[in-house]
Amino acid sequence: MQRITSATAAELFDIAATRRIEHAAAAALPAHTLMRRAGLAVARLAMAIAPHARTIWVACGPGNNGGDGFEAAAQLRHRGFFPAVTFLGDESRLPPDAKASLQRARDAGVTFALTPPSAYELAIDALLGIGSTRPPEGTMAEWLAKMHASGQPVLCVDVPSGLNADTGTLPRGIDQTQASARTCITFLSLKPGLFTAQGRDAAGTVWFDDLGCSAFKDQPVARIAGEPDAHPRTHASHKGSYGDVAVIGGASGMAGAALLAGSAALHGGAGRVFVGLLDPSAAPVDTAQPELMLRDARTLDLSGMTAVCGCGGGEAVQELLPRVLSTAAALVLDADALNAIATDGALQAQLTSRGKSGSPTVITPHPLEAARLLGCTVGDVQADRLAAARQLAARFGVVVVLKGSGTVIAGAAETLPVINLTGNASLATAGTGDVLAGMIGAALAMRQPAFEAARKAVWQHGHIADTWPADAAPLTAGTLARRTPA
Numbered sequence: 001m002q003r004i005t006s007a008t009a010a011e012l013f014d015i016a017a018t019r020r021i022e023h024a025a026a027a028a029l030p031a032h033t034l035m036r037r038a039g040l041a042v043a044r045l046a047m048a049i050a051p052h053a054r055t056i057w058v059a060c061g062p063g064n065n066g067g068d069g070f071e072a073a074a075q076l077r078h079r080g081f082f083p084a085v086t087f088l089g090d091e092s093r094l095p096p097d098a099k100a101s102l103q104r105a106r107d108a109g110v111t112f113a114l115t116p117p118s119a120y121e122l123a124i125d126a127l128l129g130i131g132s133t134r135p136p137e138g139t140m141a142e143w144l145a146k147m148h149a150s151g152q153p154v155l156c157v158d159v160p161s162g163l164n165a166d167t168g169t170l171p172r173g174i175d176q177t178q179a180s181a182r183t184c185i186t187f188l189s190l191k192p193g194l195f196t197a198q199g200r201d202a203a204g205t206v207w208f209d210d211l212g213c214s215a216f217k218d219q220p221v222a223r224i225a226g227e228p229d230a231h232p233r234t235h236a237s238h239k240g241s242y243g244d245v246a247v248i249g250g251a252s253g254m255a256g257a258a259l260l261a262g263s264a265a266l267h268g269g270a271g272r273v274f275v276g277l278l279d280p281s282a283a284p285v286d287t288a289q290p291e292l293m294l295r296d297a298r299t300l301d302l303s304g305m306t307a308v309c310g311c312g313g314g315e316a317v318q319e320l321l322p323r324v325l326s327t328a329a330a331l332v333l334d335a336d337a338l339n340a341i342a343t344d345g346a347l348q349a350q351l352t353s354r355g356k357s358g359s360p361t362v363i364t365p366h367p368l369e370a371a372r373l374l375g376c377t378v379g380d381v382q383a384d385r386l387a388a389a390r391q392l393a394a395r396f397g398v399v400v401v402l403k404g405s406g407t408v409i410a411g412a413a414e415t416l417p418v419i420n421l422t423g424n425a426s427l428a429t430a431g432t433g434d435v436l437a438g439m440i441g442a443a444l445a446m447r448q449p450a451f452e453a454a455r456k457a458v459w460q461h462g463h464i465a466d467t468w469p470a471d472a473a474p475l476t477a478g479t480l481a482r483r484t485p486a
């Protein structure tokens with residue numbers, strides 16, 4: 001059993017691949033072995049979460065996820081705990097493994113009840129796993145709501161019930177984010193839905209148990225990538241060794257966004273950072289950050305530079321985009337640059353030809369910007385974030401950073417997309433996206449490959465937030481930029 005953290009590197013498998021792994025493993029092992037192992041793993045984790053529990057509510061559903069719950073209840077009873085099982089299904093239609101585990105729970109003396117216990121110290125959600133096909137309703141929805149509103153910890157078996165393990169989406173009206181502590185133990189494969197969209201909130205802390213079946217492989221759909229490699233600076237280096245970044249943005253009233261991106265690029269280790277402001281009346285220097293070389297955006301020669309374009313760009317950025325797209329040696333496109341491209345077919349064609357020519361290019365849309373670029377709704381993007389990121393990457397031939405809970409980084413078709421595991425809700429504040437764009441710009445200026453530059457910056461950006469002390473003042477975008485590691 002392994003706890004999954006932002007340092008974990010592993011492949012992610014969709015439901016179809018997980019089914020294939022399960023069938024191959026089940027065929028190679030004696031009957032019922034997988035469910036016995038899964039139930040034992042659940043029981044062990046339950047005992048670790050609630051070692052003094054008097055009552056553990058085990059809510060079991062109609063399929064093999066429920067079977068894992070019966071098996072866990074049997075194992076817990078053997079160890080002196082008092083599980084109370086509520087079963088929502090038809091015993092005569094249980095799959096064979098689950099039927100055998102139900103009998104084992106009965107033989108162990110587990111209590112069965114029609115309604116959840118009035119008091120309990122831990123709830124085990126074994127209602128639905130990867131076989132969830134429709135939104136929970138009726139009694140199942142009531143039990144889920146009760147479980148998550150009770151204030152007691154919830155341990156989800158395989159996946160939080162109702163969560164789409166491929167996409168991380170929860171059905172409308174199912175809120176699984178209120179329980180005091182949420183833990184999920186997942187089996188045989190790590191599923192992408194646990195790590196993006198609503199999955200992270202619903203699953204909480206994720207544990208993985210391969211049930212002794214690591215030999216059974218299949219085709220992954222994505223990966224979590226762990227901490228990126230450090231790029232130590234050599235002693236015999238100078239500012240020219242680390243490249244130039246030119247931030248293009250800061251239209252009237254929005255200079256701050258460009259300065260934040262510039263600050264992040266500077267602290268991220270770029271050799272020199274120019275900030276090309278779109279507001280002609282902007283101040284000629286930022287006295288708080290005199291290292292930033294402020295220029296009129298229209299005068300900057302971008303050949304040989306990494307451009308970070310769009311932060312606070314307003315509508316003014318549109319007129320510069322043809323030149324930025326054609327001349328920047330490497331490019332990060334953010335915010336208003338993406339909005340401008342979304343409404344301009346000629347710019348889209350230019351981005352596509354730039355991407356296909358192999359010039360390093362990273363785009364950093366949040367879901368609404370991604371929706372505008374794809375010509376769909378935010379709901380469509382969030383319904384399958386991996387697919388949306390892959391689609392954008394394929395259309396324009398660029399590296400895509402689709403921001404949001406479980407940021408997705410997608411690139412060329414032959415590169416497995418990454419779901420990033422760092423970051424938390426403290427990043428949901430103005431300017432943090434500008435900082436991320438600047439950080440990616442610094443990594444590109446240091447000639448790191450575009451996918452790796454994006455992955456590294458996204459990881460570090462979230463890691464700064466994750467390690468920000470809980471009792472410190474709120475993390476602002478300015479502080480985030482200044483803490484960017486070189």
Ligand SMILES: NC(=O)C1=CN([C@@H]2O[C@H](COP(=O)(O)OP(=O)(O)OC[C@H]3O[C@@H](n4cnc5c(N)ncnc54)[C@H](O)[C@@H]3O)[C@@H](O)[C@H]2O)[C@@H](O)CC1
Nearest residue numbers: 034035038063064065128129130131132133134135136158
């Ligand atoms: N077969 C085995 O030996 C193993 C099974 N495993 C467990 O089995 C799970 C998959 O089992 P299943 O394929 O039986 O799928 P599930 O147990 O996830 O659920 C499928 C059943 O739920 C019903 N259902 C789907 N959505 C529903 C809804 N909204 N309301 C009410 N009923 C609904 C389906 O009609 C079907 O009867 C995994 O997630 C995992 O927990 C793992 O323990 C690995 C080993």
Ligand SMILES: [K+]
Nearest residue numbers: 125128159161
């Ligand atoms: K479950």
